[in-house]
Amino acid sequence: MSHEKSEKLLVLPDWRTVSLRALCLGMFLVRMNVEEGLKRKAVTSDKAPQGLAESLDRYLKNHGVLASLSPNEKTLVGKPVGSWAMQDIVNTSWRAEALGSILWALTQFESLPPYDTPFVLPEILGKLGNPDDFPNRTTLRTPIELSKARNAAELWHWRARTAVVQRRGVAPPPGLTFPGIIAQSAKMAFQERLIPQPIDNDFPFSGKPYSKLSDAEYQNAGSIAQERHFAFNWLCGYSANWDETSTST
Known part of the structure; x- marks a missing residue:
């Protein structure tokens, strides 16, 4: 990320x-x-x-x-x-x-x-x-609140993009496995209260692990995460230009 x-x-x-x-x-x-x-x-x-x-x-x-x-x-x-x-x-x-x-x-x-x-x-x-x-x-929330929300959005967007990489058959970094990377990320994210309790060492989505999503669920999950990540990056000052706000993970 x-x-x-x-x-x-x-x-x-x-x-x-x-x-x-x-x-x-x-x-x-x-x-x-x-x-x-x-x-x-x-x-x-x-x-x-x-x-x-x-x-x-x-x-x-x-x-x-x-x-x-x-x-x-x-x-x-x-x-x-x-x-x-x-x-x-x-x-x-x-x-x-x-x-x-x-x-x-x-x-x-x-x-x-x-x-x-x-x-x-x-x-x-x-x-x-x-x-x-x-x-x-309206009242704007504190930078700390916005930053925490941004971190959560980035994590969910990262999980969506990791699924894309897996589906394309791309190999993980040497010495690592995608399930291992995901499990470690899910554990840390849960400890930091950025995601709910993991399911089967994965990000939970609609009561099941992210890896078990249908194609339609996966598309929705990725779109939700990307748009929220986009908004929070802009809110946190990652770009002054709305159109050019990056959502790199």
Whole structure:
């Protein structure tokens, strides 16, 4: 696992920057819902609900969100309503995990869901409430809390990537085995209270060891971990640029 930033001074985003990032993601996910609905109903962009584009545009401008969108977000938001590709919709849908993590960082959730439980989109969007007073209803957690959450996210993401390496048939480092590496990591992570009690010397996921996940479970597990890791790296100052935040492990 990478700790490349450990010896560098990390500059954490302030409370207002984090609040605006939450609003950006909230708007982005609302747009994703619209795009998904149009795709599901096979409605063409020229038949999109009248005034929808104007409504989203007003939201961006009226709540100070437009200037806080990342370049990648601006590109997608700038596309005509109903024109997103399905992959854009899928990729954006997983940003719910990033938004949920940020809302936890802003004390809108008492605890993070376990890593086998995704955030519920309507619930996290509901936490944003009125965008005008949202920042004033938030408090940013301490750097120590954020760092511990980041470490847990990195561990879960590392476990997902280790599964990828195993499935590709890559050999472990000389003198080691993947089960041994995983068992040692799980033991240490549990001792540090970063993961629940291991099952069969492995990270626990939905009541079974990570190594026993189905393909669908594995895909979900990896996406949850990656998005939370991404959000917490940004929250912990690993990058000032949202789009360029690294999730190396």
